[in-house]
Amino acid sequence: MSRPLRPKKKLLIIDDNPGILFIMQEALELKGYDVSVAEKFAGIERVRKGAPDLIYLDISLIGQDGREIARELKHDKRTKHVPIIILTAHPHASRLAREAGADSFLSKPFELEHLWEMTAKYVLKRNGGK
Amino acid sequence: MRTTKPETQKNTDLGNDLLNVTINNLPIGVIIFVPSGRVSYANIQGANYLGYPSVRSLLAQKDLASMRKRLLETFVITDENGVLYTADKSPVVLAMAQKKPQEYTAHFVHKKTGKESWMIIRAKPVLDKKGELEMVVYSLTDITEQREYQAQLKHTLSYAHGILGTMREPLLVLDRNLRVKSANAAFYRMLPITQENTEGKLIFELKNKTWDKPQLREALNKFLAKKSSFHGLEIAFDFPAIGPKVLLFSGQRLLQDEKDEELILLAMEDITKYRFLQQRNDNFISTASHELKTPMTTIKVLVQILRKRFERSKDPVLVEYLARMNQQIEHLTKLAVDLLDVSRIRANKFTVEEKTFDFDSMVIEVVKSCQFLSPQHKLIIKGKTGAEVKGGRDSISRVFINLIVNAIKYSPDATKVIITLSPLKKRVRASVQDFGIGIAKIHHEKIFDRFFQVGNKEKKNFLGLGIGLYISKATINAHHGRMWVESEEGKGSTFFFTLPLGKGNNKKHS
Numbered sequence: 181m182s183r184p185l186r187p188k189k190k191l192l193i194i195d196d197n198p199g200i201l202f203i204m205q206e207a208l209e210l211k212g213y214d215v216s217v218a219e220k221f222a223g224i225e226r227v228r229k230g231a232p233d234l235i236y237l238d239i240s241l242i243g244q245d246g247r248e249i250a251r252e253l254k255h256d257k258r259t260k261h262v263p264i265i266i267l268t269a270h271p272h273a274s275r276l277a278r279e280a281g282a283d284s285f286l287s288k289p290f291e292l293e294h295l296w297e298m299t300a301k302y303v304l305k306r307n308g309g310k
Numbered sequence: 311m312r313t314t315k316p317e318t319q320k321n322t323d324l325g326n327d328l329l330n331v332t333i334n335n336l337p338i339g340v341i342i343f344v345p346s347g348r349v350s351y352a353n354i355q356g357a358n359y360l361g362y363p364s365v366r367s368l369l370a371q372k373d374l375a376s377m378r379k380r381l382l383e384t385f386v387i388t389d390e391n392g393v394l395y396t397a398d399k400s401p402v403v404l405a406m407a408q409k410k411p412q413e414y415t416a417h418f419v420h421k422k423t424g425k426e427s428w429m430i431i432r433a434k435p436v437l438d439k440k441g442e443l444e445m446v447v448y449s450l451t452d453i454t455e456q457r458e459y460q461a462q463l464k465h466t467l468s469y470a471h472g473i474l475g476t477m478r479e480p481l482l483v484l485d486r487n488l489r490v491k492s493a494n495a496a497f498y499r500m501l502p503i504t505q506e507n508t509e510g511k512l513i514f515e516l517k518n519k520t521w522d523k524p525q526l527r528e529a530l531n532k533f534l535a536k537k538s539s540f541h542g543l544e545i546a547f548d549f550p551a552i553g554p555k556v557l558l559f560s561g562q563r564l565l566q567d568e569k570d571e572e573l574i575l576l577a578m579e580d581i582t583k584y585r586f587l588q589q590r591n592d593n594f595i596s597t598a599s600h601e602l603k604t605p606m607t608t609i610k611v612l613v614q615i616l617r618k619r620f621e622r623s624k625d626p627v628l629v630e631y632l633a634r635m636n637q638q639i640e641h642l643t644k645l646a647v648d649l650l651d652v653s654r655i656r657a658n659k660f661t662v663e664e665k666t667f668d669f670d671s672m673v674i675e676v677v678k679s680c681q682f683l684s685p686q687h688k689l690i691i692k693g694k695t696g697a698e699v700k701g702g703r704d705s706i707s708r709v710f711i712n713l714i715v716n717a718i719k720y721s722p723d724a725t726k727v728i729i730t731l732s733p734l735k736k737r738v739r740a741s742v743q744d745f746g747i748g749i750a751k752i753h754h755e756k757i758f759d760r761f762f763q764v765g766n767k768e769k770k771n772f773l774g775l776g777i778g779l780y781i782s783k784a785t786i787n788a789h790h791g792r793m794w795v796e797s798e799e800g801k802g803s804t805f806f807f808t809l810p811l812g813k814g815n816n817k818k819h820s
Contacts, residue, residue, distance in 0.1 A: 199608035206615055269603035271654060272661070289607035289643050292614035 188214040189303045192232035194221055194249075195267055196242045200288075204236060207295055213303075221249045228258045234302050236286070239268040239276055250280035263302040339450035343402055345443045347374035359429065359450040361385060361420070374402060386419045401433035405446045409435045415453075427454045483564060484574040488513050488530055491573065500580060502551050513576075520549055526559065533561050533574065544581070556585045588656070596653040599646040606646060610639045648777050652760065655784040662788050666812030667703040669738055670694045670731060676710045677729060684718045688726045695731045695738040700812035701789040709782040713742040713805050716778065721746025721802060736811055737791070743804040749797040757795065758783045782807075 191213045193204045201217040208215045216230060221244055227235070235253070239246035246266065253259045266277040269288040277285035286298060333340055339356030341349055349369055357368040360377070361384035371377045378397060381387070387395035397403065401412035412433045419426050430451045438444045474481055480497035482490055493508050503517060513530070514522040529540045543559040557578045564573035617632045654660045677689045699706070710729075717727040721744040728743040749757060756762050761776045786793040786807045797803035 197604050197608075199605060203608050203611040203615070207611055210615065210618065269600050269607075271650060274663075288603045289610050292611050292618070295611070 188212060189233045190214045190216070190231060191234050191236065191299065191303075192227065192230055193217045193236045194219075194241065194246075195236070195238035196220065197238070200238070200267070204295075207292055208299060211296055211299070213299065220244060224252065224256050224259060227253065227262075228256075232262055234299065235262055235264045236267050237264055237282070239266050239270065239280070247276065247280035250282045254281045263305060265298065265302060337452065339452075341368070341448040341450075343374075343406075343446040343448060345406065345445070347377075347402075348372065349377075350445065356448070356450060359418075359427075359452070374400070384421060386421060388417045390415050390417070392417075401431050402446055402448055405433035405435045406443060409437060409441075409443060411435070427452055428457045429453065480578045480580070482513065482576040482578075484513060484530075484576055486534065486572045486574075488534075488574075490516070497578075500555075500578075501549070517549060520547060523547070529559070529561060530574070533563075537563060539563060554582065555580060556582045592653045592656045595649050596657070599650040599653070602642075602646040606639065606643050610636075610643065613639060648781055651781045651784075652777050655781065660784060660788050662700075662705075663702040664700070665703070666698040666700045667706075669697050669699045669706075669740075669809075672703055672707055673710060673729065673731060673740070676707050676714070680711060680714045680718075683715065687718050687721070687724060689714065689729065690726055691729045691731065693731045695733045695740075697733055697738050698812040699738060699789075699809050701809070705785050706789070706809070709785050709807065710740070710742070712778045712782050716805075717742050717744035717746070717803075720744060724802070734808065737808045738811065739806060739808045741804050741806045743802065745802040748799040748801050749795065749803050750799050751797075754795055754797065758793070 191208055193201055193208075193215060195201055195204070195217075196219050198219070201219070205215045205217055216232070220241055221227075221237075237246050237250055241249075246268075250264050250266065253262065253264060263284075264280075264282040266273065266280060266282045266285040267288065268276060268285060270276055273285040273287045277283075283302060284298065286295065333353045334355075336353065336355065339359040340351075340353045341356040341360075342351040344350045349371060352365050352368050354365055357363075357365045360368065360381055362368040368377075371380070378400065382395075389395065389399070395414075395416060399414065401414045404410075404412045412431075414431045416429045416431055417426065418429060430453055432449045432451075434447045434449075436444045436447060474494045477494060478496055480500045481494040482497060483492045485491050489510055489512050490508050493505070497508075498505070501517065508516065514527065523545050525543060525545050529543050532538060533540060539560070539562045541560045543561075545557055545559060547555045547557060549555060558581050560577045560579075562575045562577070564575040613632055613635045617629070617636065620628055620632065623629060651660070673691065677691055681689050714727060714729070721727070724745040726745065728741075730741045730743070732739045753762075758779050760780045762780075783793045786809065789809050791807055791809040793805070793807040795803055795805050
């Protein structure tokens with residue numbers, strides 16, 4: 181359990197379920213990340229301002245299509261470098277992630293260790309580290 | 311007095327004898343009347359048919375009136391319409407009077423014995439050169455059997471029509487050109503279509519060609535070519551007037567009709583409602599298990615966070631409680647995932663990943679993780695495949711986990727489970743063998759059914775949903791593999807499965 185390098189890496193979690201937001205925040209803060217959560221996507225501008233190093237995005241948000249959001253973020257030059265991990269309970273998670281142009285996916289229900297590993301991997305990638 | 315007959319006379323005698331023998335052996339009664347009304351000749355059948363015990367007794371009758379009297383005392387005679395036979399209908403009398411052949415179909419009921427028979431009576435006048443009546447040849451043909459066959463046939467036909475008419479399944483009879491010959495009432499009840507727009511029409515043209523379905527064409531063409539009947543052909547229609555319908559078709563060759571024509575009986579079963587309910591049921595299971603996953607994730611991760619926080623705690627009770635909670639959540643998660651899998655299999659949405667993976671390393675990984683489930687059972691891997699297999703690593707892992715968990719569960723007193731890996735020519739074969747309670751032969755097929763549970767005499771707690779093997783087999787089938795079991799009660803079971811090798815598979819050198 182190595183602590184991430186300073187300054188704290190910023191993570192953005194978008195999921196319409198407060199329970200998921202709570203555990204994601206708890207679990208990732210335990211690892212020293214700076215975690216912000218949102219129940220819905222509030223536009224590219226907000227994401228850009230927050231300057232996250234990694235985004236966890238629920239694919240089936242109420243009234244919003246996670247795939248559309250991912251595509252939008254990946255098409256905007258200000259946000260396209262931010263890794264996106266799709267959060268879903270859907271059986272075809274890998275296909276959905278591919279369609280959305282996301283970097284990876286995390287299937288619900290997941291293991292705490294798996295969440296930590298995945299986060300570390302993509303934050304490091306973003307950092308250009310190995 | 312001549313002692314010897316001339317040759318011609320001899321021949322005539324011989325001819326008469328032959329004629330007599332022949333006539334006496336005909337299944338037809340023959341009686342010859344002379345114009346006076348007396349009988350000049352009769353064979354035995356003729357006498358018997360009219361109720362006389364011998365030809366002699368018939369010949370003893372003086373005239374037509376006394377014969378008729380005796381006839382009506384012996385039989386009740388009616389015609390085909392049930393009208394009583396009377397003197398004015400006598401074919402002999404009519405033939406004599408009109409000098410024309412007569413025919414009468416009669417129903418005889420013997421007054422004493424009650425025996426019934428049907429006769430065709432023919433009376434043919436024979437005239438001499440001057441046109442005077444010489445005799446009347448009277449014949450009686452027993453058509454009782456024939457009438458019975460006819461009645462039976464009529465009955466059978468009306469029975470068949472009755473069945474077709476009252477059958478709830480819509481039916482069409484098609485000719486070899488696939489034109490509708492007839493349709494039953496249920497067919498017309500199902501579709502708002504007139505008889506005029508149905509009979510004689512090509513089946514594919516019915517209802518503005520909504521019946522023109524490739525599956526139906528294929529099945530019927532194959533049927534015509536190979537005479538192979540088909541069953542359970544499911545086709546979905548969208549009829550403009552009545553909406554979507556799912557029909558299950560069966561095609562059967564029908565007995566040839568009078569023109570020696572081949573007919574096809576096309577039976578339909580309307581399973582729209584069944585499919586709708588099944589769909590709703592499957593959707594419910596799918597949604598329910600999907601919806602369960604989110605709260606389960608929350609609880610699961612929370613428990614894991616708690617375990618992390620209290621890992622070094624000195625409170626053994628707290629640690630134990632959290633471990634138990636975690637175990638139950640794992641169990642719950644598996645149930646939800648399994649139910650979701652069942653609904654995917656049912657909806658034919660079970661897809662296989664296009665990737666390949668290293669089979670042996672997957673097995674080693676699974677066995678390693680399963681070893682923790684029961685330290686009592688030593689999990690032994692024998693052999694290796696050295697192969698890459700195409701498909702979902704995760705789904706095949708789950709098949710393995712399921713087989714190993716079952717092996718442990720159903721061999722509570724055993725100390726080992728053997729996993730054998732073998733490379734075959736174009737496939738890999740894997741087996742999981744336990745030394746437990748085994749499975750009776752009658753259950754070998756059924757255990758792969760959905761929600762099937764083997765009854766257990768000792769009433770040990772082997773509960774589960776009974777979907778593990780169903781999912782496993784469906785997973786293997788979806789990967790174009792095969793799964794089966796070999797087992798003997800009291801000795802244990804071995805579950806086998808095969809999987810095709812991934813394309814461009816390079817066997818690793820061992």
